[in-house]
Amino acid sequence: MPPFVHAHASHCESGVMASLSRHHGLALSEAMAFGLGAAIFFAYLPFMRINGLPLIAYRIQPRAIIKRLNRDLGLGMRFEKFRSPAQGTRRLDELLDAGHLVGLQTSVYWLPYFPPDLRFHFNAHNLLVYGREGDDYLLSDPVVETVVRCPRADLEKARFAKGLLAPHGLLYYATGTAAAPDWAKLGKRALKRAADTMLRTPLPFIGIRGIGMLARRVERLAEGDAARMYIGNIVRMQEEIGTGGAGFRFLYASFLQELAALTGYRPLEALAARLVEIGDRWREFALAAARMIRRRDPFDAPALAARLRGLAADEKKFFGELDAAQRAWAC
Amino acid sequence: MRERDVPQEGNATLGGHRKAVYAVADDGRVRMVTSRGWEVEEIVTRQAVEDLDRLAREARQRALAGLTSPLEVHMYRARMDVALLAQTTGLWRWRIRRHFRPPVFARLSPRLRRRYADALGLSLEALGRID
Numbered sequence: 001m002p003p004f005v006h007a008h009a010s011h012c013e014s015g016v017m018a019s020l021s022r023h024h025g026l027a028l029s030e031a032m033a034f035g036l037g038a039a040i041f042f043a044y045l046p047f048m049r050i051n052g053l054p055l056i057a058y059r060i061q062p063r064a065i066i067k068r069l070n071r072d073l074g075l076g077m078r079f080e081k082f083r084s085p086a087q088g089t090r091r092l093d094e095l096l097d098a099g100h101l102v103g104l105q106t107s108v109y110w111l112p113y114f115p116p117d118l119r120f121h122f123n124a125h126n127l128l129v130y131g132r133e134g135d136d137y138l139l140s141d142p143v144v145e146t147v148v149r150c151p152r153a154d155l156e157k158a159r160f161a162k163g164l165l166a167p168h169g170l171l172y173y174a175t176g177t178a179a180a181p182d183w184a185k186l187g188k189r190a191l192k193r194a195a196d197t198m199l200r201t202p203l204p205f206i207g208i209r210g211i212g213m214l215a216r217r218v219e220r221l222a223e224g225d226a227a228r229m230y231i232g233n234i235v236r237m238q239e240e241i242g243t244g245g246a247g248f249r250f251l252y253a254s255f256l257q258e259l260a261a262l263t264g265y266r267p268l269e270a271l272a273a274r275l276v277e278i279g280d281r282w283r284e285f286a287l288a289a290a291r292m293i294r295r296r297d298p299f300d301a302p303a304l305a306a307r308l309r310g311l312a313a314d315e316k317k318f319f320g321e322l323d324a325a326q327r328a329w330a331c
Numbered sequence: 332m333r334e335r336d337v338p339q340e341g342n343a344t345l346g347g348h349r350k351a352v353y354a355v356a357d358d359g360r361v362r363m364v365t366s367r368g369w370e371v372e373e374i375v376t377r378q379a380v381e382d383l384d385r386l387a388r389e390a391r392q393r394a395l396a397g398l399t400s401p402l403e404v405h406m407y408r409a410r411m412d413v414a415l416l417a418q419t420t421g422l423w424r425w426r427i428r429r430h431f432r433p434p435v436f437a438r439l440s441p442r443l444r445r446r447y448a449d450a451l452g453l454s455l456e457a458l459g460r461i462d
Contacts, residue, residue: 010351010363030363031353051383051412109410110452115346117380121415145349145365157452162419229382232375239372244363250332250353254361276355280332283371290371293378 004101004130006140006147010244010251012126013065014039015142016103019128023101024075026178030142035255036072036186037065038193040248042315044205044214048164050121053233055164056214058247060197062105062124062165066172072186076176081168085160088169089152092129095173096137102129105170107161113141113148118240123165125158125242143242184263184331194252195323198315208319211312219305231289231304239286246286249279267325271318278314285311334364342368344376383410394461400436401461402427402447409451419450 004023007030009015014034021028034040041060048055070077082088095102108114108125131138136149150158159169198207205213214234221227238247253275260268285307291297292304334354349365356362387407393399406416417424430436430443441455448458 008351008363008365010353031361051379051410051415115344115348117344117346117376120379120410143350163415166418229378232378235371235375236379239369240376245332245352245354245369250361254353254363257361272361273359276332276361283332286371286375290374294374 008145009142012142016126016128017065017069021178024174024178031251031254034251036190037068038190039065040194040252042210044210056234056237073178074176075174075178077172077174079172081170085156089156096132100173103172105167106158110154110158112154123161187259188326188329191326195319198319208312208316215305215308219301221301223299228293232293235286235289246279246282249275337364337366338369339367340370342373344373399431400433403431404461405451420446
């Protein structure tokens with residue numbers, strides 16, 4: 001195995017898969033990992049709460065990118081969960097000593113190198129371990145610029161954190177060598193999957209309909225601290241570290257451009273430009289919400305709801321066109 | 332977002348870290364750019380942190396007045412709520428709430444104290460104290 005090379009990324013899971021796939025023989029950008037994993041998404045999940053506020057997801061469920069790329073690139077990934085922290089740590093050491101590059105699902109709260117203000121009990125973070133030295137693990141965390149170290153006790157706590165999306169010590173590693181796939185075939189399938197998820201999931205809180213549902217919820221907010229917390233939470237899910245901004249819309253636009261360049265299928269270029277504009281609308285929504293939180297603007301729930309409805313309409317049109325482009329793609 | 336519009340506002344919540352974001356370069360390609368942060372992120376992150384700090388501060392006042400135990404203070408300092416502490420310790424929520432009563436907390440067995448200390452990442456001694 002060649003020595004491991006760290007790469008900075010905007011999103012943990014696509015960053016992990018880009019690095020892991022490169023390490024196993026196939027150079028892949030973060031954007032390609034994200035796009036081929038059909039990770040672009042929207043879900044408003046009022047029944048899943050962190051500190052009392054609903055989960056709003058702009059990306060597909062955890063591990064979906066890993067699983068899809070594993071299947072499509074033939075990485076031969078193995079996944080292991082553990083009953084006890086001691087077993088989990090022993091197995092991690094064993095794999096590292098055998099020279100494996102190991103991926104982990106962790107909580108961010110217990111990782112000491114994270115900025116204190118960003119340490120919340122969010123359990124679906126992903127990172128890579130490429131070695132150990134004494135009582136420290138050598139980590140490549142995609143959302144951090146450089147490689148970092150983490151003491152054994154902290155990493156163990158992060159891997160065995162409890163609560164929503166608890167990782168249960170999950171680790172994963174590749175056993176195969178990634179082969180260059182038929183990009184057009186994979187790309188077409190990934191586009192279809194993304195369009196299907198956003199337009200046709202038969203659940204009212206997923207995809208375009210989920211944006212509409214969130215708009216209706218926001219519209220009913222009565223001015224107050226609780227309402228300000230509520231809209232702040234939406235913006236955090238959209239903009240905080242690990243999204244690349246605008247709820248991954250720019251990242252997916254980058255994928256569309258790269259896929260167009262790789263396969264020569266030009267219609268994807270225009271779609272990428274369209275999605276960049278939609279990403280800008282998401283950022284305007286975030287800015288408007290932040291100004292209301294700081295009381296620079298009066299609290300105006302209907303205005304925020306109207307922005308969300310506009311976004312739902314834009315994305316409905318966009319994913320419809322994406323679907324049509326995918327259907328028209330003969331490959 | 333154009334590459335030159337990527338905010339570099341020195342967001343304090345990033346603690347000196349730079350984050351990777353995607354933006355459109357002059358040649359029209361969407362590329363990764365490092366950012367020192369956007370004020371909007373700082374506003375919403377500070378809002379969430381300050382809310383948890385407020386809960387911890389209020390619990391501390393109540394603990395000093397003898398109305399709650401140090402456990403509640405440490406729970407909020409660890410950015411948890413009763414639901415998460417229950418999942419982390421494997422205890423029922425009502426038991427945890429009961430342990431917020433100072434006399435009950437004072438009689439807590441060493442085993443239960445250990446369980447709370449581990450869940451909150453504290454030493455046994457720190458668990459019983461508020462500063």
